[in-house]
Amino acid sequence: MSTLTVSVVTPDGPVLEEDFNMVSAKAESGELGILPGHIPMVAPLTISAVRLKGDGDSRRIAVSGGFLEVRPDKVTILAQSAELPSDIDVERARKAKERAERRLKEKQDDIDFRRAELALKRAMNRLDVYNNNF
Amino acid sequence: MASLREIKGRISSTKKTKQITKAMQMVSASKLNRAEENAKSFVPYSEKIQEVVASIAQGGGDASHPMLEEREVKRRGYVIVTSDRGLAGAYNASILRKAYQDIWNNHTSADEYRIIAIGRIGRDFFRKRNMAVDKEITGVADQPDFEDIKELASETVDLFTEEDIDELYVYYSHYVSAITQEVKKTKVLPLNDISAEQATKSSSASYEYEPNQEEILSVLLPQYAESLIYGALIDSKASEHAARMTAMKSATDNADDLIDDLSLTYNRARQAAITQEITEIVGGASALE
Numbered sequence: 001m002s003t004l005t006v007s008v009v010t011p012d013g014p015v016l017e018e019d020f021n022m023v024s025a026k027a028e029s030g031e032l033g034i035l036p037g038h039i040p041m042v043a044p045l046t047i048s049a050v051r052l053k054g055d056g057d058s059r060r061i062a063v064s065g066g067f068l069e070v071r072p073d074k075v076t077i078l079a080q081s082a083e084l085p086s087d088i089d090v091e092r093a094r095k096a097k098e099r100a101e102r103r104l105k106e107k108q109d110d111i112d113f114r115r116a117e118l119a120l121k122r123a124m125n126r127l128d129v130y131n132n133n134f
Numbered sequence: 135m136a137s138l139r140e141i142k143g144r145i146s147s148t149k150k151t152k153q154i155t156k157a158m159q160m161v162s163a164s165k166l167n168r169a170e171e172n173a174k175s176f177v178p179y180s181e182k183i184q185e186v187v188a189s190i191a192q193g194g195g196d197a198s199h200p201m202l203e204e205r206e207v208k209r210r211g212y213v214i215v216t217s218d219r220g221l222a223g224a225y226n227a228s229i230l231r232k233a234y235q236d237i238w239n240n241h242t243s244a245d246e247y248r249i250i251a252i253g254r255i256g257r258d259f260f261r262k263r264n265m266a267v268d269k270e271i272t273g274v275a276d277q278p279d280f281e282d283i284k285e286l287a288s289e290t291v292d293l294f295t296e297e298d299i300d301e302l303y304v305y306y307s308h309y310v311s312a313i314t315q316e317v318k319k320t321k322v323l324p325l326n327d328i329s330a331e332q333a334t335k336s337s338s339a340s341y342e343y344e345p346n347q348e349e350i351l352s353v354l355l356p357q358y359a360e361s362l363i364y365g366a367l368i369d370s371k372a373s374e375h376a377a378r379m380t381a382m383k384s385a386t387d388n389a390d391d392l393i394d395d396l397s398l399t400y401n402r403a404r405q406a407a408i409t410q411e412i413t414e415i416v417g418g419a420s421a422l423e
């Protein structure tokens with residue numbers, strides 16, 4: 001079976017570069033499943049988990065936005081942060097979640113509200129990926 | 135001539151200073167290594183993002199985004215990257231001199247510019263001159279993560295989107311080698327020259343856009359602009375460590391020279407004292423005879 005090379009790149013350096021059979025990700029326009037031989041494509045991602053399926057094993061990565069570039073034999077994910085479950089700082093994510101929830105309750109002006117909402121999403125995404133909640 | 139005791143005191147205090155500068159030199163050298171690695175690991179990200187932006191700009195003529203278009207400049211934003219601590223030779227001074235001159239020459243009133251300061255030295259410099267610092271971040275780690283400055287970067291990019299500023303420049307120190315760093319001024323926004331420069335060398339892949347080009351540009355461009363600010367920061371950090379290493383190396387060398395000179399003076403003074411004592415004894419003895 002043919003494979004796709006998946007590389008995940010962040011400003012802090014490459015996170016992962018391996019071969020997989022399938023990539024499924026949540027783009028802004030909906031769920032995407034990518035198999036080898038896909039036409040070249042670019043799509044923005046939501047704050048979500050990207051799932052990579054290989055022979056027998058599958059991996060999840062928590063991405064915070066960014067986008068996905070697809071070529072027939074290669075998928076590149078460019079995100080401002082991307083973490084494998086083993087790299088997630090659970091304590092920090094939990095604290096970030098509490099902080100964001102508190103801010104949302106206080107309901108300040110719109111910008112802060114939106115920012116807190118995004119922070120909450122990122123924190124929950126990290127926790128979900130860590131706890132394998134899907 | 136200073137007394138023996140005085141010279142001895144100066145020698146030992148110079149020795150202590152030398153120990154400190156030597157230690158700082160070694161610390162900076164190891165930090166420089168890591169900063170260089172950080173700068174290297176950032177390269178694939180920025181290259182890829184440039185490639186995609188360029189291929190969008192090249193592929194479809196109808197793709198447009200406010201960040202790609204030049205507009206009349208009413209107010210300019212300056213991001214100025216300096217360090218938190220001194221003792222790095224001319225590192226901070228040369229960045230600040232250039233930025234200060236440019237601001238001074240291009241603007242007549244404080245309403246025409248906004249200053250965003252990364253680093254304590256830069257912030258204090260502008261405050262002291264009564265120039266408002268609109269955003270600031272201090273205490274950035276020696277090996278910064280993107281997370282550390284993400285908020286500042288996205289707020290800065292927002293200033294442009296909200297049309298509070300119409301151009302954004304970054305002043306930082308570019309790391310050339312361990313002994314050379316140069317002050318650089320880079321235009322971050324608008325990104326009107328990225329397409330021409332990159333289009334030629336990017337691969338000819340034509341992409342499908344999901345959902346469409348505008349949507350993608352609106353995600354991609356802010357992310358790209360933020361990454362440019364981060365890129366400037368890590369480049370600056372490498373320069374900072376290099377500058378500090380060089381400055382501390384010359385401080386250590388100077389201390390060595392000083393110690394040599396002082397030891398010579400000390401030995402001379404000691405010898406003179408002994409000679410004098412002998413002369414006195416001999417004089418005393420011959421007086422008794």
